[in-house]
Amino acid sequence: MNSLISRSLARLYLRLNVPIITLLALLQRSPVVRWISQGDTFRSFDGVGGYVLKASIAAVSLGAVDTMAGATAYVLSTTSSSPLAVPEGTALTPVGFTVTNTINIGSWNIQGPIPPGLMFYARENNAINVSGSGGELDATTPGQPDGYGGMSGGNSSTTPILGGTPTTAGTFAMTLTAYEYGAMGGLVSPAFTYTVTVNASGPPPPAAPSFQTQPASVTVVSGGTAVLYGSANSATSFQWMLNNAAVSGATTQRLVLTGVATTMGPYTLVATNAGGSTTSSPATVTPSTDPDFGHLNNLSVLTTAGSSHVVTLGFYNSGSAPQPVLVRASGPALANFNITGFLPDPTLAIIPSGTSTPMATNDNWGTPASNIPLVNLADQQTFAFALTDTSSLDAALALSLPVGGYSVQVSGNGTATGSALAEVYDNTTSSFNANTTRLINLSCLDAISGSGTLTAGFFINGNTSRTVLVRASGPTLLGFGVSNVMPDPQISLVSTSNNNTTLATDAGWGGDPQIATVSNNVHAFALVNAQSKDSVVLMTLPPGGYTATASSVSGASGTVLVEIYEVP
Numbered sequence: 001m002n003s004l005i006s007r008s009l010a011r012l013y014l015r016l017n018v019p020i021i022t023l024l025a026l027l028q029r030s031p032v033v034r035w036i037s038q039g040d041t042f043r044s045f046d047g048v049g050g051y052v053l054k055a056s057i058a059a060v061s062l063g064a065v066d067t068m069a070g071a072t073a074y075v076l077s078t079t080s081s082s083p084l085a086v087p088e089g090t091a092l093t094p095v096g097f098t099v100t101n102t103i104n105i106g107s108w109n110i111q112g113p114i115p116p117g118l119m120f121y122a123r124e125n126n127a128i129n130v131s132g133s134g135g136e137l138d139a140t141t142p143g144q145p146d147g148y149g150g151m152s153g154g155n156s157s158t159t160p161i162l163g164g165t166p167t168t169a170g171t172f173a174m175t176l177t178a179y180e181y182g183a184m185g186g187l188v189s190p191a192f193t194y195t196v197t198v199n200a201s202g203p204p205p206p207a208a209p210s211f212q213t214q215p216a217s218v219t220v221v222s223g224g225t226a227v228l229y230g231s232a233n234s235a236t237s238f239q240w241m242l243n244n245a246a247v248s249g250a251t252t253q254r255l256v257l258t259g260v261a262t263t264m265g266p267y268t269l270v271a272t273n274a275g276g277s278t279t280s281s282p283a284t285v286t287p288s289t290d291p292d293f294g295h296l297n298n299l300s301v302l303t304t305a306g307s308s309h310v311v312t313l314g315f316y317n318s319g320s321a322p323q324p325v326l327v328r329a330s331g332p333a334l335a336n337f338n339i340t341g342f343l344p345d346p347t348l349a350i351i352p353s354g355t356s357t358p359m360a361t362n363d364n365w366g367t368p369a370s371n372i373p374l375v376n377l378a379d380q381q382t383f384a385f386a387l388t389d390t391s392s393l394d395a396a397l398a399l400s401l402p403v404g405g406y407s408v409q410v411s412g413n414g415t416a417t418g419s420a421l422a423e424v425y426d427n428t429t430s431s432f433n434a435n436t437t438r439l440i441n442l443s444c445l446d447a448i449s450g451s452g453t454l455t456a457g458f459f460i461n462g463n464t465s466r467t468v469l470v471r472a473s474g475p476t477l478l479g480f481g482v483s484n485v486m487p488d489p490q491i492s493l494v495s496t497s498n499n500n501t502t503l504a505t506d507a508g509w510g511g512d513p514q515i516a517t518v519s520n521n522v523h524a525f526a527l528v529n530a531q532s533k534d535s536v537v538l539m540t541l542p543p544g545g546y547t548a549t550a551s552s553v554s555g556a557s558g559t560v561l562v563e564i565y566e567v568p
Contacts, residue, residue: 073101074099074100074101074102074178074189074190075099075100075101076097076098076099076176076178076189076192076194077097077098077099077100078095078096078097078098078194079094079095079096080093080095082193082194082195082196083171083195083196083197084194084195084196084197085196085197085199086166086196086197086198086199087166087198087199087201088166088167088168088169088198088199088200088201089165089166089167089201090165090166090201091163091164091165092118092162092163092164092165092166094161094162094163095161095162095163096123096159096160096161097159097160097161097162097176097194098159099178099189102178102180102187102189104157104180105157105158105178105179105180105189106138106157106158106179106180106181106182106183106185106186107136107137107138107139107158107178107179107181107182107183107184107185108120108136108137108138108158108160108176108177108178108179109134109135109136109137109176109177109179109184110130110134110135110136110137110160110174110175110176110177111133111134111174111175112132112133112134112172112174113132113133113172113173113174114130114131114132114133114134114172114174115166115167115168115170115172115196115198116132116166116167116168117164117165117166117167117168118131118162118163118164118165118166118196119131119162119163119164120137120160120161120162121160121161121162121163122137122138122139122158122159122160122161123139123158123159123160123161124139124157124158124159134174134175136184137158137160138158138182138183138184139158139182158182160176162196166196166198168198169198169199169200169201170197170198171195171196171197171198172195172196172197172198173193173194173195174193174194174195174196175191175192175193175194176191176192176194177189177190177191177192178192205274205275206234206273206274206275207234207275207276208272208273208275208276208277208278209232209233209234209235209271209272209273209275209277209278210232210233210234210278211230211231211232211233211271211278211280211281212231212232212233213229213230213231213503213504214230214280214281214283215228215229215230215255215267215268215269215280215281215282215283216228216283217265217283217284217285217286218283218285218286218465218540218542219285219286219287219288219464219465220260220285220286220287220288220293220294220464220465220466220467220540221287221288221289221290221293221294221464222260222261222287222288222289223259223260223261223287224259224260224287224293224467224567224568225256225257225258225259225260225467225518225540225567225568226256226257226260226264226285226465226467226540227254227255227256227257227467227538227539227540228240228254228255228257228267228269228283228285228540229253229254229255229504229538229539229540230253230269230271230280231253231504232269232271232278232280234273234275235271235272235273235278236272236273236274237251237271237272237273238251238252238253238269238270238271238272239251239269239270239272240255240267240268240269240270241267241268241269241270241279242264242265242266242267243266244268247267252512252514253269254512254514254538255267255269256514256517256518256538257285260285260286260287261287262287263284263285263286263287264284264285265282265283265284265285266282266283266284267282267283267284267285268280268281268282268283288463288464290462290463290464291431291432291433291434292431292432292433292462292463293434293462293463293464293466294460294461294462294463294464294465294466294541294542294543295432295438295439295460295461295462295466295566296426296438296439296440296441296442296458296459296460296461296466296468296564296566297425297426297439297458297459297460297461298382298423298424298425298426298439298442298458298459299313299315299423299424299439299442299443299444299456299457299458299564300421300422300423300424300456300457300458301313301421301422301423301444301446301454301455301456301457302419302420302421302455303419303420303422303444303446303448303454304343304417304418304419304420305329305343305346305410305411305412305417305418305419305420305422306343306411306412306415306416306417306418307411307412307413307414307415307417308415308417309411309417309447310409310410310411311409311410311411311420311422311444311445311446312407312408312409312410312444312445312446313407313408313410313422313424313442313443313444314405314406314407314408314441314442314443314444314445315405315406315408315424315439315441315442315443316353316404316405316406316439316440316441317401317403317404317437317438317439317440318403318437318438318440319403319435319436319437319438320403320435320437321403321437322400322401322402322403322437323400323401323403323426323427323428323437323438323439324378324398324399324400324401324426324427324428324429325398325399325400325401325424325425325426325427326375326378326379326381326382326384326396326397326398326423326424326425326427327348327350327396327397327398327399327408327423327424327425328348328365328375328384328387328394328395328396328397328421328422328423328425329346329347329348329362329394329395329396329408329410329420329421329422329423330346330387330394330395330396330420330421330423331343331344331345331346331393331394331412331418331419331420331421332344332389332392332393332394333385333387333389333392333394333421334419334420334421336385339419341418341419342418342419342420343412343416343417343418343419343420344393344412344414344416344418345363345364345393345412345413345414345416346393346394346395346410346411346412346420347361347362347363347395347410347411347412347413348361348362348395348396348397348408348409348410348411348422349361349408349409349411350397350399350401350406350407350408351406351407351408351409352404352405352406353404353405353406353407354405358409360397360399362395362396362397363393363395363413364391364392364393364394364395365387365390365392365394365395365396365397366389366390366391366392371396371397371398372390374398374399375387375396375397375398377398378398378425378427381427381429382425382426382427384423384425393413395410398427403437408422408424410422422444424439424442426438426439426461432461432462438566439566440522440565440566441522441524441563441564441565441566442456442458442563442564443456443561443562443563443564444456444561444562445559445560445561446559446560447484447557447558447559447560448486448550448551448552448557448558448559448560449557450552450554450555450556450557451555452551452557453549453550453551454472454549454550454551454560454562455547455548455549455550456547456548456549456562456564457496457545457546457547458545458546458547458548458564459544459545459546460541460542460543460544460546461543462543463543464543465540465541465542465543466540466541466543466566466567467538467539467540467541467566467567468538468539468540468541468564468565468566468567469515469518469519469522469524469536469537469538469563469564469565469567470491470493470536470537470538470539470548470562470563470564470565471491471519471524471527471534471535471536471537471561471562471563471565472489472490472491472534472535472536472548472550472560472561472562473489473527473534473560473561473563474486474487474488474489474533474534474558474559474560474561475487475529475532475533475534476525476527476528476529476532476534477559477560477561479528480525482559483559484557484558484559485558485559485560486550486552486556486557486558486559486560487533487552487554487556487558488507488508488533488552488553488554488556489533489534489535489550489551489552489553489560490505490506490507490508490535490550490551490552490553491505491506491507491535491536491537491548491549491550491562492504492505492548492549492551493505493537493539493546493547493548494546494547494548494549495541495544495545495546496544496545496546496547497544497545497546498544503537503539503541503546504537504539505537506535506536506537507533507535507553508532508533508534508535509527509530509532509534509535509536510530511530511531512536514538515527515536515538518538518567519536521567521568522565522566522567522568524563524565533553535550538567548562548564550562
């Protein structure tokens with residue numbers, strides 16, 4: 001039977017509702033049922049939004065909607081049955097539509113509300129889409145009338161695809177009406193309803209914390225203080241564990257252990273947030289009776305100085321005998337390190353605590369001549385870079401100081417200012433032991449700009465780790481008559497012996513009782529205001545070089561005091 005007769009009989013069936021059994025008898029073939037390609041796939045859809053439906057059509061009948069007696073029902077078939085539930089903000093797996101039990105569909109009328117963020121696209125023409133309140137979806141090339149009430153040529157079918165990412169929660173019932181021809185012509189199906197429910201979605205769950213700094217095992221002098229420390233991204237709470245049991249009251253990033261006499265551990269730190277908990281690597285604390293225990297060795301500060309800008313270093317030594325030290329204020333010597341703009345003629349003065357009168361001063365290290373061999377020898381013994389030009393205007397003193405506190409003031413002759421390196425070195429040459437006089441705290445007071453920094457370098461010598469208290473004080477200095485203080489200094493501790501790794505930072509001590517107790521134990525002035533922006537780091541550090549850098553959180557200028565204390 002030729003195609004023209006088949007088309008005419010099919011149209012007669014659609015109009016007269018001839019029972020399907022009659023057509024079977026007439027045509028002796030399957031009923032005229034056309035689907036895009038039953039069991040085939042929707043091909044890649046590269047239109048607006050780039051939706052691609054690769055799964056085979058799993059047609060789900062939504063039920064008969066044409067109940068005319070004696071007629072085969074039109075059925076809307078989709079790749080996802082109605083109602084369809086999707087989460088807000090999640091891309092929808094594209095849904096394809098067709099009508100079975102009829103001939104090809106040429107166009108569609110789709111009425112909203114279509115969920116915001118979703119669109120119907122024409123499978124056969126990427127440029128056509130419908131969103132919002134709906135419209136017509138006609139992707140066909142209509143062809144020409146064939147003279148028998150049909151059409152010939154053109155594209156005689158179209159396939160809507162629903163895709164996109166829903167942006168608004170709610171229930172949306174849409175209607176789809178299919179037409180035989182393009183341009184909404186020919187036979188028409190009933191209006192089918194397709195419902196999409198968009199479920200409101202909350203914020204994505206956070207990931208569990210991840211550790212930036214793992215607690216490290218330490219060895220400290222027997223009877224000394226050890227601090228374990230860890231930091232984790234996005235953690236909201238912490239809990240220290242000993243042998244998997246919670247340590248009472250240990251709920252901060254820092255665990256302070258005093259009087260270490262036996263090996264303790266393993267300790268772990270549990271960091272928690274709404275996304276879960278993460279446990280750190282284990283760490284142990286071991287006491288040592290080695291007489292050459294960890295101790296502070298020197299302090300150095302590179303800063304700007306001059307007659308109108310005096311930089312002050314402070315230090316304190318403890319023991320039973322005077323301590324040999326090397327104190328320097330370098331300016332011209334910095335040219336050997338490619339530093340320009342140095343202070344041309346620095347001076348230094350050493351002032352005992354409790355007085356304002358210098359006990360020793362120096363302008364040029366080559367004067368008097370007797371100073372030259374003393375400084376040269378001290379340079380060698382402390383491994384400080386050598387001052388070789390005896391006519392240079394750098395300042396230096398090698399002397400022995402009784403036990404007590406001292407300040408070193410670095411200034412300059414004339415009106416010039418420039419970069420100056422101020423240094424204090426422990427020049428003890430005998431073997432170190434528990435009775436050796438040693439430096440127990442170092443500090444630097446300076447006024448810096450809002451974009452500037454004050455960096456104090458220090459070194460820990462010995463065979464064990466040493467616990468140190470590092471502070472950057474600004475607001476608390478007002479209580480000591482210092483004006484124009486930096487209102488919000490933050491402190492950053494870096495290991496120069498380990499690729500300049502940042503070990504810890506702090507931008508406000510927060511009234512931590514552990515900090516208050518340790519500050520009192522080392523005889524540091526109290527930080528009385530828990531809300532002040534003075535900053536503190538308390539850590540146990542292995543032997544090596546370190547820098548403590550103070551800077552302003554807000555970019556405000558002012559005077560800041562950086563301190564490093566040995567914690568017994």
